[in-house]
Amino acid sequence: MSQPLKSPLDAFDHKILAMLQRDNMTPQRTIGEAVGLSAPAVQRRIKRMTEDGVIRANVAVLDPAALGQSITIFVEVEVISETAKQIEQAKSQFAAAPEIQQCYYVTGEADFILVIVVPSMADYEALTRRLFFGNNNVKRFRTFVAMDRVKVGLSVPVER
Secondary structure (H helix, E strand, O other): OOOOOOOOOOHHHHHHHHHHHHOOOOOHHHHHHHHOOOHHHHHHHHHHHHHOOOOOOOOOOOOHHHHOOOEEEEEEEEEOOOOHHHHHHHHHHHHHOOOEEEEEEOOOOOOEEEEEEEOOHHHHHHHHHHHHHOOOOEEEEEEEEOOOOOOOOOOOOOOO
């Protein structure tokens, strides 16, 4: 879970974050010119927001199809027992699977929602054997195969 921020975000921080979400390789000088700060001031703010955990990572977003991972699948997983220990075991197992891009522990009928990328349905079938059929705590799972990736991202609205 997130900790409270050491210092609250201001309008400059929000503008910087909006630019970084579009392209985190934008030079700090360019960001400074756009938001009305010097490059060193931008650098200090980025450093503070990174230390505070507002900026979680600086990563490259890859095209799964370009890497042979052309099938995106959403899976609802319902478990039998929701003891803290068993939920933590499921979280760990799902987090460790490289095919799982995202894992959410949710409310409602399903207990988990997974976003998975695989090269083929045969690979997905092997994954289901490993993660679901081989897990005594999985009651059922439902699979939804994406027909098109219309919008993909982790951007958070930051404009005030």
